[in-house]
Amino acid sequence: MANFKVVGKPIRRFDALSKAVGATLFADDFKMPGMLHGKVLRSPYPSARIVRIDPSRARALPGVVCVLTAADIGYAKMVADIPGQTGQRERPRSETPVLAWDRVRYKGEAVALVAAETEEIAERALELIDVEYEPMPGVFDPLEAMKPGAPVVFEPDNIVARWRIRKGDIEAGFAAADLIIENTYRVPFVEHAYLEPEAGVAWVDERGVINIRVSTQVMEHFRTVARTLGIPQNRVRIQGAFAGGGFGGKEDITVEVFLALLALHTRRPVRLVYTREESILAHSKRHPYIMRYRTGVKRNGRITALRVELIADSGAYPYLSPYVSLYSTVVATGPYRIDNVWVDTVAVATNNPFTSAFRGFGGPQPCFAYERQMDEIARALGMDPLEVRRINYLRTGDTTATGQVIHSAALLEESARRALEALGERTPDRGPIRVGRGFASYMQPYGRLMWLHDTSQAWVGLELDGTVVIRCGAPDPGGGQLSSLCQIASEVLGVPLENVVAYTPDTALTPLAGTTTATRQLYMSGNAVLQAATAIRKTLLDRASKYFEEDPEDLDLADGRVFVKNDPDRSMPLPDLIRICAAEGLPLSHLAMFKAPFRDPIDPETGQGDVFPDFTFGAFAVEVAVDTETGLIEVLKSAACHDVGRAINPAAVIGQIQGGSHQGLGYALMENLIVENGEIRTPSLSEYLIPTSVDYPTTQVILLESGTGLGPFGAKGIGEPAITPVAAAVANAVSDALGVPIRELPITPERVLKALGKL
Amino acid sequence: MEPKLITLKINGRTHQVALKPNVTLLRALRDLGYTDVKNGCEKGDCGACAVLLNGRPVNSCLVLAWQADGAEVLTAAGLGTVDRPHPIQEALADSGGVQCGFCIPGIVVVAKALLDRNPNPTEEEIREAISGNLCRCTGYSLIVEGIQRIAESKESSESPEAKSNKAPTL
Ligand code: FES
Ligand code: FES
Numbered sequence: 001m002a003n004f005k006v007v008g009k010p011i012r013r014f015d016a017l018s019k020a021v022g023a024t025l026f027a028d029d030f031k032m033p034g035m036l037h038g039k040v041l042r043s044p045y046p047s048a049r050i051v052r053i054d055p056s057r058a059r060a061l062p063g064v065v066c067v068l069t070a071a072d073i074g075y076a077k078m079v080a081d082i083p084g085q086t087g088q089r090e091r092p093r094s095e096t097p098v099l100a101w102d103r104v105r106y107k108g109e110a111v112a113l114v115a116a117e118t119e120e121i122a123e124r125a126l127e128l129i130d131v132e133y134e135p136m137p138g139v140f141d142p143l144e145a146m147k148p149g150a151p152v153v154f155e156p157d158n159i160v161a162r163w164r165i166r167k168g169d170i171e172a173g174f175a176a177a178d179l180i181i182e183n184t185y186r187v188p189f190v191e192h193a194y195l196e197p198e199a200g201v202a203w204v205d206e207r208g209v210i211n212i213r214v215s216t217q218v219m220e221h222f223r224t225v226a227r228t229l230g231i232p233q234n235r236v237r238i239q240g241a242f243a244g245g246g247f248g249g250k251e252d253i254t255v256e257v258f259l260a261l262l263a264l265h266t267r268r269p270v271r272l273v274y275t276r277e278e279s280i281l282a283h284s285k286r287h288p289y290i291m292r293y294r295t296g297v298k299r300n301g302r303i304t305a306l307r308v309e310l311i312a313d314s315g316a317y318p319y320l321s322p323y324v325s326l327y328s329t330v331v332a333t334g335p336y337r338i339d340n341v342w343v344d345t346v347a348v349a350t351n352n353p354f355t356s357a358f359r360g361f362g363g364p365q366p367c368f369a370y371e372r373q374m375d376e377i378a379r380a381l382g383m384d385p386l387e388v389r390r391i392n393y394l395r396t397g398d399t400t401a402t403g404q405v406i407h408s409a410a411l412l413e414e415s416a417r418r419a420l421e422a423l424g425e426r427t428p429d430r431g432p433i434r435v436g437r438g439f440a441s442y443m444q445p446y447g448r449l450m451w452l453h454d455t456s457q458a459w460v461g462l463e464l465d466g467t468v469v470i471r472c473g474a475p476d477p478g479g480g481q482l483s484s485l486c487q488i489a490s491e492v493l494g495v496p497l498e499n500v501v502a503y504t505p506d507t508a509l510t511p512l513a514g515t516t517t518a519t520r521q522l523y524m525s526g527n528a529v530l531q532a533a534t535a536i537r538k539t540l541l542d543r544a545s546k547y548f549e550e551d552p553e554d555l556d557l558a559d560g561r562v563f564v565k566n567d568p569d570r571s572m573p574l575p576d577l578i579r580i581c582a583a584e585g586l587p588l589s590h591l592a593m594f595k596a597p598f599r600d601p602i603d604p605e606t607g608q609g610d611v612f613p614d615f616t617f618g619a620f621a622v623e624v625a626v627d628t629e630t631g632l633i634e635v636l637k638s639a640a641c642h643d644v645g646r647a648i649n650p651a652a653v654i655g656q657i658q659g660g661s662h663q664g665l666g667y668a669l670m671e672n673l674i675v676e677n678g679e680i681r682t683p684s685l686s687e688y689l690i691p692t693s694v695d696y697p698t699t700q701v702i703l704l705e706s707g708t709g710l711g712p713f714g715a716k717g718i719g720e721p722a723i724t725p726v727a728a729a730v731a732n733a734v735s736d737a738l739g740v741p742i743r744e745l746p747i748t749p750e751r752v753l754k755a756l757g758k759l
Numbered sequence: 760m761e762p763k764l765i766t767l768k769i770n771g772r773t774h775q776v777a778l779k780p781n782v783t784l785l786r787a788l789r790d791l792g793y794t795d796v797k798n799g800c801e802k803g804d805c806g807a808c809a810v811l812l813n814g815r816p817v818n819s820c821l822v823l824a825w826q827a828d829g830a831e832v833l834t835a836a837g838l839g840t841v842d843r844p845h846p847i848q849e850a851l852a853d854s855g856g857v858q859c860g861f862c863i864p865g866i867v868v869v870a871k872a873l874l875d876r877n878p879n880p881t882e883e884e885i886r887e888a889i890s891g892n893l894c895r896c897t898g899y900s901l902i903v904e905g906i907q908r909i910a911e912s913k914e915s916s917e918s919p920e921a922k923s924n925k926a927p928t929l
Contacts, residue, residue, distance in 0.1 A: 016853075016860070022836040023841055194859070195807055195893060276801065276802065478860070651901075655858055659897045684800070686803075699898065
């Protein structure tokens with residue numbers, strides 16, 4: 001299949017038109033007869049003891065059907081560990097109370113649930129639940145939280161996770177250096193701000209199964225729901241609606257457990273939808289980090305040693321902080337070949353909003369640090385920033401800091417060069433307006449940690465009329481995951497794209513395919529669909545080979561026909577061949593399981609081992625104009641160049657990259673979830689600003705297709721990598737414009753003026 | 760205050776509904792089943808709830824239903840359907856500007872209002888027009904390109920009925 005017919009074409013996604021005419025039903029667009037409305041009572045304090053909870057006044061309110069506190073649900077706890085279909089060992093201390101009973105650890109923590117006949121009544125009921133709190137001292141800074149005597153968020157101490165890498169001889173590495181560059185970098189809390197707030201509806205069906213139709217990235221949460229409620233796993237069904245964005249914020253459980261509890265206690269359908277403010281209060285955030293980098297380098301630009309200390313604010317509960325901080329640890333060196341590496345990472349509990357997955361999963365934060373550091377090295381040595389990087393870039397066959405060999409293409413130099421070239425002529429300075437340029441390279445894994453033993457399943461079947469059905473439990477939060485699966489089946493089976501249907505995920509109907517996280521769906525489920533379709537193709541061609549008396553290799557499938565390759569007039573419509581196969585009892589459907597490579601966990605003392613299946617590499621380049629009088633920054637041009645391995649649907653890939661670029665520009669220049677003493681000071685979309693259509697110009701996208709990825713047809717993942725290098729590149733461009741280094745995000749006018757010594 | 764009977768003309772259909780004064784047009788529309796009008800914030804910050812009120816784009820979460828009594832309301836679903844999409848809807852689907860799609864119905868009606876008063880907008884004018892519609896997925900570029908394509912093909916004034924008579928697709 002060297003010449004693709006469908007793969008590689010910028011096709012219209014099957015879900016696009018339905019969304020454009022407003023016909024797609026999202027999680028909140030779905031009503032059930034007799035449906036109740038749920039609401040959640042949340043803590044107004046970031047740290048407090050709960051003295052008393054009295055729901056009796058709320059229960060007495062007409063129209064209230066159910067009020068639940070921790071006492072009513074057996075003080076249930078939820079395991080907020082890495083979600084998925086695998087049976088990996090659980091981390092200690094990954095439990096989170098469903099409803100708080102003795103103390104609250106962050107502002108917004110859930111304390112009680114209500115279900116009522118109308119939303120208004122449910123809201124009134126919340127006000128009638130009497131909760132007596134006794135505020136306790138909290139801790140709001142990870143450095144403070146590590147000090148002896150600091151308030152302990154949960155026992156025994158505030159350390160949520162530690163990771164380390166020990167490679168080579170760090171002392172010898174620094175001794176061999178001509179120059180040592182040492183800096184501290186800081187990044188803020190960031191809000192996902194998907195346009196669709198968390199939403200779902202749940203009901204108990206005639207079999208006693210709890211059905212939850214929800215906006216989620218993870219179907220496998222049915223297991224967590226079952227475990228939390230103490231019921232069998234086959235009694236919970238999740239139906240995944242098309243989600244209005246996720247970006248990692250819908251990776252952890254959101255409304256599912258609350259909905260299941262309310263539906264079970266009322267035996268009526270219940271709807272629960274967060275307001276925007278509640279969404280910002282209730283779901284995870286991107287981790288703020290403090291990152292200390294110490295790099296030893298030879299005069300010729302070769303890095304001899306790197307010592308990194310990463311401190312992540314995990315907020316009030318661990319959620320995925322242990323894993324996010326592991327990702328940061330693994331990529332802390334950036335895409336560079338460094339023999340002597342020492343990394344110490346710690347994730348620390350505070351009474352701040354909890355942090356967890358967000359597009360890039362711990363990748364963008366260290367990228368800001370390692371790529372700023374590379375520019376600082378270039379400056380100190382008087383070298384070209386690309387040249388310093390070129391000398392140190394990882395190449396295929398090299399080993400990473402954890403000792404993992406890179407097997408795929410590492411088109412680092414080419415991507416950086418192409419992105420820079422795309423910026424074209426340099427815009428001249430104008431009076432106080434200084435123009436600067438910068439770029440950043442990166443490495444970002446796709447696929448999950450290999451010790452999670454990740455799998456994905458897909459079922460592909462041919463109907464008698466030659467149409468195709470795909471059943472695959474892959475949630476689609478907007479990336480076009482399901483549409484890409486259709487393209488793959490269409491390509492392999494030679495069936496026109498419009499004759500392929502992929503169902504939205506439903507644990508009752510679609511085989512489990514794992515999470516839409518970790519840039520894994522195209523890689524994992526794409527391969528599962530490829531395997532299933534290939535098995536059916538083999539059945540078809542084997543049978544056709546008898547009919548045509550030709551070798552199966554000399555036959556092909558295209559445009560709904562089977563034909564002899566060097567004599568295409570000898571052909572048969574696919575439905576005719578299918579009828580023959582069906583009459584003979586040949587299987588016309590196939591359930592495939594794709595397995596990522598399995599490995600054992602890394603050595604906890606040295607961090608050595610294979611961690612991820614593979615990495616995506618690329619670069620982002622940007623030109624900015626900085627007004628040295630006002631501190632305002634204008635993005636003039638930007639370009640992203642990534643090796644995507646193979647673009648299955650180039651239109652979707654470009655959309656992912658432009659969307660990720662825009663999020664990255666927001667991260668660089670405007671996004672800042674301000675948290676003071678555990679309180680979010682920017683709890684709405686008028687206070688927490690995300691980029692609008694007038695803030696930044698179009699990012700040019702350059703696709704490299706090495707064909708060396710582990711995904712179908714050599715694809716790599718691009719969902720998360722799209723954002724990773726952006727903020728670093730902007731910071732480099734601003735530093736270039738000003739001639740002074742930027743070490744903290746976001747780069748607000750105030751920070752610019754401070755950097756210039758004007759404030 | 761007591762509910763009042765009001766008349767809402769939505770996508771050419773007339774509804775008589777008794778509503779309390781504090782009910783927003785967004786809530787009224789969604790309760791009547793116009794779920795293409797999305798609730799992204801209920802504060803006027805995101806544009807997901809945008810509709811045309813007598814031809815002018817408004818955030819329906821900021822309009823009280825009573826204020827729309829007797830007025831013509833047009834939502835994205837009223838502009839076209841999967842079988843007979845409006846050219847703007849077709850263009851957005853083709854351009855790749857639809858990802859999660861939650862922002863799209865609002866953008867569709869705002870784009871319609873723009874093209875009605877300015878059939879040949881520049882890129883800047885398009886960006887300005889949709890600047891009240893947040894999109895977290897696309898970075899806006901492919902949305903802007905899609906709208907531009909319409910302007911270029913000058914089809915925006917043509918009614919969907921006139922465009923094609925092909926049989927409904929499944
Ligand atoms: S829902 Fe109306 S502007 Fe956001
Ligand atoms: S496509 Fe997702 S918010 Fe616009």
